Structure formats: structure tokens, C-alpha cells
Amino acid sequence: MNLADTEIVLGILNKSGYSPTQAIDEADVVLLNTCSVREHAEEKIHQRLSVIRKRTSDKPELVVGVLGCMAERLRSNLMDRHNVDIVVGPDEYRKLPDLVDGALAGSQGIGVRLSRTETYDDIIPFRSEGISAWLSVMRGCDKFCTFCIVPFTRGRERSRTLISVVAEVEQLLEQGFREFTLLGQNVNSYMDNGRDFADLLSAVAGVDSKLRVRFTTSHPQDLSDKLIDSIASHDNLCKYIHLPVQSGSTRVLEAMNRTYTREHYLQLVRKIRARIPGVALSTDIISGFPTETENEHKETLSLMEEVRYDGAYMFKYSPREGTPAYRLGDDVPEEVKARRLGEIISLQQKVSGEVNQSLVGDSLEVMVDGPSKKSELQLSGRTDTNKTVVFQAGPYKPGDMVSVKIERATSATLFGKVGCSLN
Ligand code: SAH
Numbered sequence: 001m002n003l004a005d006t007e008i009v010l011g012i013l014n015k016s017g018y019s020p021t022q023a024i025d026e027a028d029v030v031l032l033n034t035c036s037v038r039e040h041a042e043e044k045i046h047q048r049l050s051v052i053r054k055r056t057s058d059k060p061e062l063v064v065g066v067l068g069c070m071a072e073r074l075r076s077n078l079m080d081r082h083n084v085d086i087v088v089g090p091d092e093y094r095k096l097p098d099l100v101d102g103a104l105a106g107s108q109g110i111g112v113r114l115s116r117t118e119t120y121d122d123i124i125p126f127r128s129e130g131i132s133a134w135l136s137v138m139r140g141c142d143k144f145c146t147f148c149i150v151p152f153t154r155g156r157e158r159s160r161t162l163i164s165v166v167a168e169v170e171q172l173l174e175q176g177f178r179e180f181t182l183l184g185q186n187v188n189s190y191m192d193n194g195r196d197f198a199d200l201l202s203a204v205a206g207v208d209s210k211l212r213v214r215f216t217t218s219h220p221q222d223l224s225d226k227l228i229d230s231i232a233s234h235d236n237l238c239k240y241i242h243l244p245v246q247s248g249s250t251r252v253l254e255a256m257n258r259t260y261t262r263e264h265y266l267q268l269v270r271k272i273r274a275r276i277p278g279v280a281l282s283t284d285i286i287s288g289f290p291t292e293t294e295n296e297h298k299e300t301l302s303l304m305e306e307v308r309y310d311g312a313y314m315f316k317y318s319p320r321e322g323t324p325a326y327r328l329g330d331d332v333p334e335e336v337k338a339r340r341l342g343e344i345i346s347l348q349q350k351v352s353g354e355v356n357q358s359l360v361g362d363s364l365e366v367m368v369d370g371p372s373k374k375s376e377l378q379l380s381g382r383t384d385t386n387k388t389v390v391f392q393a394g395p396y397k398p399g400d401m402v403s404v405k406i407e408r409a410t411s412a413t414l415f416g417k418v419g420c421s422l423n
């Protein structure tokens with residue numbers, strides 16, 4: 001989400017005559033786009049801000065700004081603590097050119113009002129070249145999970161128009177993009193004049209059969225049958241759903257205000273698997289939510305064994321001031337949280353390894369991304385189930401589709417040989 005927001009910010013600034021540089025020593029303005037979801041993310045930004053100010057101490061005129069959720073949450077405190085020039089929350093990026101101009105002329109500026117309507121619908125994001133594009137289709141969140149700061153830092157839910165999303169995809173396709181990820185804190189809440197997220201997905205999928213469409217994130221409470229049917233019925237809607245469960249215990253889920261039970265979630269998983277054969281599922285899990293008992297933690301492990309996710313993002317609970325859970329205290333000791341998280345991670349690694357191992361011998365359709373991380377002699381790409389596949393380099397360019405026969409697998413990567421080009 002922040003990557004997509006950064007592209008929107010660059011789009012706004014670019015229109016006002018600013019251009020990006022990769023070298024901080026060349027920069028007149030440094031803007032950090034930030035996340036407040038966990039304490040650790042915020043700590044990294046505090047450190048980064050100290051380093052930037054130290055490293056550029058010979059350049060006092062350098063403008064430093066903080067954007068995103070930390071700006072929204074900490075506001076002018078950031079100016080006091082780090083001598084930051086501008087602080088701009090997620091809904092005020094249109095003010096950036098003025099605020100940057102003001103800061104270059106020596107005045108501090110702040111914009112942290114949340115909006116009920118801002119979607120940056122008309123802004124053309126400044127994207128780096130490639131085949132994959134992020135498109136933010138709705139902003140904000142009204143779910144108020146008790147642990148989560150997002151509804152406070154990103155405000156109320158609102159959606160872009162379907163027509164503007166489709167038009168952007170058409171343009172990007174012409175520019176060579178092939179894979180589109182539709183983004184929102186809860187895409188299932190998407191609504192544009194009676195057209196819901198399933199309608200949006202079908203419209204984007206209908207632009208061209210060659211493009212691939214992904215989306216994230218779906219809340220398990222309102223993932224509709226219509227959405228499942230849309231995914232099942234379009235070949236170019238990727239068979240991959242990120243479906244954060246957070247906990248396997250109904251009691252903890254209730255304390256988290258997730259509004260579904262363990263049984264509802266498992267039932268949903270069964271329904272998805274029955275209607276979309278071969279679908280890959282991933283999840284988010286929090287260990288050590290306040291009051292979580294050892295048995296409730298075991299329920300999370302047993303749910304993971306039952307679902308057998310392809311992948312998971314796993315976190316220790318991090319208390320966020322101002323959220324309802326903050327008032328419950330943080331009563332699971334750090335070492336217990338860490339041990340539980342360790343158990344969750346090793347179970348997931350084992351399952352991911354087994355799931356990937358079961359694909360050895362299969363021929364999978366892979367969209368080529370580019371050279372692999374480890375060697376120029378190898379290419380890497382992804383399956384529609386979002387698995388990374390590494391194979392020997394050949395006459396293929398990013399965006400090409402190839403069939404790869406899988407020869408071996410780790411918990412993170414599949415390795416194979418190209419059987420044929422599918423272009
Ligand atoms: N809107 C998305 C999630 C956004 S935050 C959704 O509902 O799926 C991404 C993930 O961060 C969440 O799914 C949750 O697992 C984790 N998270 C959010 N708040 C957290 C907190 N206070 N401590 C630890 N993890 C948290």
C-alpha cells in the first residue's frame with residue numbers, strides 16, 4: 001500500500017516539476033513514507049530520521065518530510081523530535097507541492113486532515129518500469145479490529161470509480177504492464193454506485209485476456225460467493241487469495257473484533273477450495289494478543305495444520321496506543337510471544353515446504369519477472385498462485401509466459417526447466 005502511495009506522491013510532485021533521485025546526497029528533499037502497524041516499523045523510521053540528519057549535517061537546507069501513517073499518528077511531535085520540516089498524512093498528499101515549496105523557503109508545514117472522499121482518482125502514479133503495477137482501489141478501513149491502528153491513521157473507507165480503474169489498467173497495458181494488483185485494506189468493501197469488488201475484478205479481467213489480476217487484502221467476514229465465482233470463472237484472475245485469519249481461537253477472534261469464528265473461517269476455506277481448484281491461500285497471524293492462553297495459541301497452530309496455507313506473514317502482537325486492545329494491557333510476556341511466534345513460523349515453513357514439494361514434477365505456467373536474485377544466468381517468475389519459480393535464462397523477456405517443469409522445491413522457491421514458451 002505504501003509503495004502504491006509513494007507512486008501517487010511521486011506523481012503529484014512530478015507534475016509540479018520535481019523529479020526523483022536514488023542518491024540521497026543529490027536530493028534537495030527527502031520524504032519518508034511510513035507505516036504505524038507495528039512498533040518495530042516506527043522504530044526503523046526514527047532511526048532512519050536520525051541517520052539522515054547526521055549524514056546531511058553539512059546541508060542544513062535539506063528538506064526532510066515524513067508521510068503516511070506515522071505522520072498522521074505523531075503529527076507535530078515528529079517536528080519536535082527530529083527537526084522534520086513537513087509532516088503529511090495519507091489524505092493530504094495534494095498539498096505536498098505547496099508544503100515542499102514552503103519548506104524550501106524555510107517554513108515548516110503540516111497536513112494531517114483525514115478525508116471521507118479522497119481517492120487520488122485523477123492522479124497518474126509515477127511508476128518505475130516493469131511488468132507489475134499496484135493500483136489502490138479503495139482507501140481507509142471501517143473494520144476497527146481492536147489491535148489495529150489503520151482505521152485511525154487512514155480514516156474511513158472510500159472507493160475509486162470502476163471506470164477510472166479500468167481506464168488506468170488499459171493505459172498501463174499499453175505501456176507494457178502485464179500484472180495488476182488491486183489494493184485496499186479490505187477490498188471486499190469496495191463499492192462504486194452499486195458495483196462491488198467482484199464487478200471491479202471482472203471488469204479489469206475483461207480488459208485483455210493476456211493480463212493477470214491479483215488483489216489484496218480480503219477480510220474473511222465479507223468475502224462473497226460472487227467474488228469466489230468471479231475468480232473461478234476468469235482464467236486471468238489469479239488463483240491466490242490472501243485471507244488473514246489472525247488467530248485460530250474464536251475467543252481471541254472475538255476479542256480482536258474480527259467478526260468471524262474459527263468455524264466460519266474454516267467453512268469459508270473449504271468453500272473456496274471446492275470452487276477454485278488449485279487455489280493458493282496465504283494469511284496473517286498475530287502471536288501473543290493480550291489474554292491469549294497457551295491453549296488458544298495451540299488452536300492457531302491446529303488451524304494452520306488444518307488449512308495448510310501456502311504462505312503466511314506472522315507477527316508478534318505490538319500494542320498501539322489509542323486502539324481498544326491497548327487498554328487490555330500487553331500481558332503475554334515477551335519471551336512467550338517470541339516462543340509462540342517461533343512455533344508458528346516453523347510450522348508454516350514445514351507446511352510451505354511440503355506444499356511446494358508436492359508440485360515437483362508438475363508443469364506450471366510462469367510469468368517471467370526478470371533475472372533471479374542470485375544469478376544472471378537464471379530467470380525468475382511467478383505462477384498465478386504467486387509462487388516464485390527460478391529457471392535457466394533463455395530468450396524470454398519480462399511479461400512472457402512460459403511453462404516450467406518443476407524439478408525441486410524449498411519452502412520459498414520452486415526450481416525447474418522451461419518446457420515451452422506459451423506466448
Ligand atoms: N487490512 C489488512 C491488514 C493490514 S495490517 C487486513 O485486515 O488483512 C497487516 C497485518 O498486520 C494484519 O493482518 C495483522 O496481522 C498485522 N497487525 C496489525 N496490527 C498489528 C499489531 N498491533 N500487532 C501486530 N500485528 C499487527
Ligand code: SF4
Nearest residue numbers: 141143144145148150
Ligand atoms: Fe486493520 Fe482490521 Fe482494517 Fe485490516 S481490517 S486494516 S487489520 S482494522
